[in-house]
Ligand SMILES: Nc1ncnc2c1ncn2[C@@H]1O[C@H](COP(=O)(O)OP(=O)(O)OP(=O)(O)O)[C@@H](O)[C@H]1O
């Protein structure tokens with residue numbers, strides 16, 4: 001059997017020693033001695049520890065917040081006990097390490113350890129407030145420990161890396177909102193943007209689809225490019241095409257893809273240029289400013305005339321005001337801004353609005369082709385192939401039909417074959433109308449030529 005006698009006697013000796021030391025040596029001397037011992041041991045320790053406190057004065061420490069988010073991704077796999085929660089405006093569950101739990105991490109071959117330290121306090125004597133505005137009852141901090149020799153790398157690379165990852169996680173996790181303006185203010189409590197459209201369900205030509213997604217990807221990764229070139233980190237899109245071809249749907253797909261808030265600006269409700277400027281300044285970074293039907297909401301007259309017509313007193317948003325909003329000096333105050341204009345009539349827009357730099361990309365959304373139709377059939381009928389596809393492909397080459405019209409045909413309460421048969425009938429009817437119209441136009445122009453010839457003969 002295991003003999004416990006030596007252990008018991010060793011423990012008894014330690015207790016005895018402690019009691020003797022406590023009684024013989026005055027408390028102050030003991031405390032100085034302990035502190036010196038701690039100092040010496042730290043001096044010879046190879047470890048370095050960074051303490052990241054939750055609050056800095058009254059304000060929350062952003063490094064603490066970032067560490068919390070970052071460690072949440074590690075906690076679920078590397079500790080024994082985690083806290084889990086989900087907030088109203090968040091999409092996913094979030095994990096937090098529990099008090100005194102340790103999480104190991106590895107950064108470019110450097111091992112680090114994180115530990116959450118919590119000290120309980122009397123909440124009546126502390127002036128910090130939690131997210132839900134209740135006074136905090138404990139002071140929390142993270143301790144980040146690693147080998148001393150990596151100090152620079154941890155400060156210069158690892159902590160910025162943690163901040164970056166946390167920022168991306170936070171951005172991706174926040175439910176996006178749609179803001180609308182009432183006169184010169186954005187809505188106080190914007191609703192969640194629940195539009196289900198995505199690039200997987202948007203029915204547009206495959207090549208255009210790829211082009212747009214590549215453009216957005218390039219834009220969000222281009223922080224360094226914009227900094228280097230001294231350009232404001234923003235991008236302007238003009239979406240044009242007939243009604244029902246998917247302009248608003250594309251904006252929804254963009255917002256969902258980037259997880260950017262949407263600011264749907266009603267120019268007719270803005271008031272004047274000053275209000276417009278305030279509205280733009282009131283937008284958050286990483287957001288999309290949408291101005292729909294731009295040709296209908298602003299008087300797109302020549303800017304020289306405008307200076308005469310619109311003076312400071314007639315409270316109008318002018319074209320110059322709008323151009324300033326798009327690329328004036330103060331439009332650079334925000335980062336990762338996307339501005340989208342839509343119109344059914346591109347030809348009516350002032351060329352100043354279309355200048356490169358204002359509208360970086362012009363996207364024509366047109367009538368439905370076969371590749372877009374197949375996407376709609378997948379969305380609405382859950383099919384990828386059908387024997388009627390061949391007939392539909394031919395008809396789509398002859399008839400102009402919008403995705404909105406096709407979507408309506410495919411949402412009938414019938415099975416896939418019936419829906420497609422109805423669609424074919426619809427396309428054939430449209431084709432007939434088109435043929436009739438062409439015949440009528442030809443007839444009229446023939447008649448006009450005859451009348452012209454008769455009147456010419458009479459004159460001669
Ligand atoms: N390309 C598309 N992909 C998927 N659905 C589409 C597409 N285009 C239109 N639809 C369907 O038609 C409806 C109307 O489309 P949307 O509002 O995007 O058209 P729009 O081009 O913005 O029209 P308008 O010029 O009238 O504003 C959408 O709700 C959607 O159901």
Ligand SMILES: [Mg+2]
Pocket residue numbers: 247248249292342
């Ligand atoms: Mg629209």
